[in-house]
Amino acid sequence: MSAPVVILGAGLAGFGVARELRKLDKQVAIRVVTADAGAFYSKPNLSNALAWQKTPAQLVAAPRAAIAAQLGVDIVDHVRAVELLPAEHALRTGDGRIDYGRLVLAIGAQPIRLPIEGSGAADILSVNHLDDYAVFRRQLAGKRRIAILGAGLIGCEFANDLAGAGFAVEVFDLAPQPLSRLLPAAAAAFFARGLAAAGVRFHFATSVGRVDRHGDAYVLRDLEGRRFEADLVLSAVGLRPETALAKAAGLTINRGIVVDRQLATSDAAIHAVGDCAEVQGLVLPFVLPIMQQARALAKTLAGMATPVDYPAMPVVVKTPACPTVVCPPPAGLDGAWREEASADGVRALFVDAAGKPLGFALVGAATSAKQALAPQMPAWL
Ligand SMILES: Cc1cc2nc3c(=O)[nH]c(=O)nc-3n(C[C@H](O)[C@H](O)[C@H](O)COP(=O)(O)OP(=O)(O)OC[C@H]3O[C@@H](n4cnc5c(N)ncnc54)[C@H](O)[C@@H]3O)c2cc1C
The missing domain is CATH 3.50.50.60 (FAD/NAD(P)-binding domain)
Incomplete structure (x- = not known):
């Protein structure tokens, strides 16, 4: 049997790739290797769990065995990779060596x-x-x-x-x-x-x-x-993509692990997704970019080389005291903010010299404009 697709990391990115790949290929062996318990949870829920009266245990959407069965993957939990061996298509872990056919780095970021x-x-x-x-x-x-x-x-x-x-x-x-x-x-x-x-x-x-x-x-x-x-x-002063393993293995890193639009690192058999990845200069540590990456990479791994697209991806800020949604302009585009304030909210558009909207920020009652504005925004990639 051929060496499996090994996904290092069991966060939204790692499980996202596993889920999308399994949809396309029922046979391929997928092994998720993770330093944590391998349970599936949605990280955004951590910052509003008190409002939802959820304990940490109740935030687990699927324990390791359940998510492994659901996705048809093998999960190696509580195992940390300590070295990548690209020339040997292998990982060295605290618990021995793991061989891969393709490797997906989904190892997240570290708090600054x-x-x-x-x-x-x-x-x-x-x-x-x-x-x-x-x-x-x-x-x-x-x-x-x-x-x-x-x-x-x-x-x-x-x-x-x-x-x-x-x-x-x-x-x-x-x-x-x-x-x-x-x-x-x-x-x-x-x-x-x-x-x-x-x-x-x-x-x-x-x-x-x-x-x-x-x-x-x-x-x-x-x-x-x-x-x-x-x-x-x-x-809560920010995150730094996890790049140490990749750097030590000689992969190209910058702010994150550098990948092309097919999410391939400087080693064609190793991909990177999620908070650890820098896609064409962009580190976007949010759920929607991760889902875009997971869908594109799954196709590539299934044999249909597919570049990732980044349409405009608004981020909802989970602050019920002031509902907020932001859709930043694509990096590098010039423009200026135009804000319209009213008693119950602020609608801000980032526009270019010709008045064309490139991004938006909506707070309070102005958040109702999200659906209408989002399709007008330019893609990031
Ligand atoms: C409190 C909070 C709220 C958020 N809210 C939102 C939101 O509302 N909307 C939004 O879009 N985004 C939100 N985000 C961001 C979003 O949750 C993240 O972008 C996303 O969860 C990152 O997923 P990931 O899989 O890349 O990384 P992670 O979830 O960090 O997963 C990394 C995985 O890699 C494993 N790992 C790391 N190193 C090793 C190693 N050497 N060996 C083995 N395993 C390893 C870890 O154990 C882990 O399983 C929020 C983030 C936080 C912290």
């Missing part, structure tokens, strides 16, 4: 850690996996004051979820506004007011430089030396 000083710095949590979330939820028990580092998408979603569940939430960000990479000024101001009304306290244009343990709590100092107290500190 800020250089923070103090006796409590090592206690700062990040959530980028169900297991991290289980730790976070255990530590939340009995706590009241939560400090969040980062007012990006994930920081704001957690802030809204925690505030909604009755926690006192303070959010710190170097930028002068929340969602600074996604929202223009008026939209951001509306968004900040919505979350503030739900109880979130923002501190913009600053960052936390020091966290010290103080009994059961923490004392935080921001860059101006101001003092804050919290019972738990959560960092």
Whole structure:
């Protein structure tokens, strides 16, 4: 029998490729190798699980055995790959060697850690996996004051979820506004007011430089030396694609593992998808690009070479205190934001010199325009 397609990683990207490939080819042997438990869960649910009253265990959509049976794949769980051996078409793992015919790297990204000083710095949590979330939820028990580092998408979603569940939430960000990479000024101001009304306290244009343990709590100092107290500190300042294995194996990396539009790395037998991959210069750590990649790569692996397409892919920000949907303009296109604010929302269009819309950001009641606007937006790839 020929060597299997080995998918390294059991997140939305790894399972996405497995699911799409199985639809096209009922026979091919697919082996998913993962450092985690190999259960299927939807990561976006981590940042609104309190609102849905879900425990970490209830977020598992299918345990390992169930998803393995559903997809007709073999899952090797709790096994970490420590070296890629491209010349031998093999992986070296903590538990021996695994041979592949084609290898798909779906190994995700790592949370960025800020250089923070103090006796409590090592206690700062990040959530980028169900297991991290289980730790976070255990530590939340009995706590009241939560400090969040980062007012990006994930920081704001957690802030809204925690505030909604009755926690006192303070959010710190170097930028002068929340969602600074996604929202223009008026939209951001509306968004900040919505979350503030739900109880979130923002501190913009600053960052936390020091966290010290103080009994059961923490004392935080921001860059101006101001003092804050919290019972738990959560960092949500961004992710860095996981590139170490690929780099050590001599594959081309940049911000992520560099792949072409057929998701092939610099070694034609190795592909990369999801948060670890950089597709023609784009690292897009979101569900819709991953689904596009999974569908295209499955076709390629099934023998029908297929480049990935990126149509406009709006991202819904899961902040019920201020409904928000963003569709950033394709990278490198020039233009300017035009914002129309009303009492109940802001509709912002990013337009080129001729007035043609290239992207949008909608907050509050303006989110109702999403369906009409999305088809007008240009594709990214
Ligand atoms: C809290 C949160 C909320 C989000 N909400 C949204 C949202 O609303 N909408 C949206 O579009 N996107 C959202 N995202 C982003 C989206 O969830 C991610 O882009 C996506 O889940 C990434 O999937 P992945 O499979 O690439 O990576 P991961 O889910 O990180 O999977 C990586 C896998 O690789 C395995 N692995 C890594 N290294 C090794 C190794 N050496 N050996 C073996 N296994 C290894 C890991 O165990 C894991 O199984 C959110 C992200 C977070 C953190």
